[in-house]
Structure formats: structure tokens, C-alpha cells
Amino acid sequence: MAVAHVEEAETNERDDNFKPVFKYYKMKKPKPSLKDVLDFDNECNIEEWEKIHLCGSDNISYLGFQSSNWVAWKNQSIPGLIFINNPFTSIGQSEWITRCIQDFPEKPNKTNLDAHYAVPSMIYKTELFRKLRWATLGYHHDWDTKVYIKESYTPIPKIMDDLTKVIISAIEYKSSYQAEAAIVNYYHLDSTLAAHIDHSEYDKKAPLISISFGQPAIFLLGGTTKKIKPIGIFLRSGDILITQDDCRQAYHAVPKVFYNKETSIRYQELGAYSKEYLEDSRINMNIRQVCEPGKGFPD
């Protein structure tokens, strides 16, 4: 089952070096070898990466961050990519997970279920919740047209705006930045996200902040065409991946979500429902600036 957006294959099958890697990691039997996957937690395959330290701001524990000194990684040959090793506390993660489960799929935000069902409030308490694939906030991403519409907007929650400000300041982004759209993706163990580039935003270089919760996944990052063979990166609960500048225009995908027993143990603070949901689920919350700074929404 594919989560949401599927990009049309405009690359010749023969020239497509992305798809074989996607298929390889998606494979169930035989299980793919994970030896080449970049693993920042265990410092595997990251010889070319530079470890950096980022500073959060003061008084950010209400956002779930563990301290203001975060370990992050960058690579000179991939300009614009920053990987931040989970900077959240266990309780902080649980709070964000609860928001993703209980708050963000609620009206007036939009979800994939709206087109098919009369969605009740507190949807997380209903059976429909298993069918939830995405929720959108701010300017609602239109999966068909891939065009944001000025009128299709619901406010970004203050807590998400605050989180964005702290991350943007930690990476020392020089221009002004506004969280204007967010997509929350809900994956189960058999879900994948096909190769795509996020090009609906008017500012195509501004950072896209992508935060993972729940079960771990392999994230593939390629280049501006599918000819470029992607690298695989482990994304675990709490990890933040930031793409800006050139790598914001790179193909990327999620071919695999894993089950990891330890993931569940870490969420003792979670309510029973969320805990059970996360046993076989991954949540990805990504935040984008839609408009070019100072220009507002184009007419």
C-alpha cells in the first residue's frame, strides 16, 4: 500500500537507478541487507559526515526537547541536508505523538478520509483511524493538483509554530521563515512512500523540516533525477531531517517501515491507545514554508 503521493515516472525505466534501490529495501523475502544504510545512532557508514552541535533556545522543554545541545550531521557533498539525532525527551516524543494522533487529524484540518467518509470527531477512537494516511494543516496540500490554494487554509497550531522557530534558529537559517503548511503522514509496517520531489511550495529552497515518530524507517535520498542512485538513511523516533537548498529538490522515498520492539518500550508515557497504534505504525510530521518570504501568497 502506498502512502499518498505517487510521482509519475518521467525517467526511462532503463535510466532509473532509484527504483531498483526502492524495490530492494521494500523486499520481504529474502530480507535485504541493511549494511549500506547510513545509521547516525550507531555511527555506521557515516565516514564522510561531519558531526556538528546545534544550540536550541532557552525554555524549550515545553516543546519536548531534551536540552539545547543537539547532535547533528552534515555532508559537504550533499549541500542543504542536516540530520539531527533525536533531540526530544521520551515524554516530549509522547506529547508530539499524542498531538499527531488526537489533535492534528481533527477538523478543521483535512485528512485522506474526508473524501470517503463522514468522519466523526475524536476519530482516533474509531476503527476508521487505521485508514488514516495523512492530515494536512496550514495551506492544505492538494495531492491531485499539487497546487496550494490561498483559501484552503487552517491555522498552524502555535505549538508547531514554536517548534519550527526553535529548529530554524538552531540551524542558523539566515532568512525569515514561517511554518505555513504541514503534512502528517501515518504509516503502518506495509506502507511505503513512492519517490517524489516536494515542489508545490513557491519557495523551493527554504528548509523542509521532517520529524519521525514511532517505528523506524529507511529513507532514500537521491538527486534531481532518478538517474542518481539514492542513499538509504535510518530514521528513528524523534529524528529530524532538514532539507534545504539543492537537496530540497532531490527525489526521496520511504521504501520500508520496520518493527522494533524497543520502540514501544520507550513510550511508557503514552496513553494505551497511542501505544497500541505505534506498535505497528510510524508517524512523519513535516513542516514547510509555502510562500517566498515577504511576498505573501501569489495571486
Ligand code: OGA
Ligand atoms: C513527504 C515525505 C518523508 C517521510 O511527506 O513529503 O517525504 O519520512 N515524507 O515520511
Ligand code: MN
Ligand atoms: Mn517529501
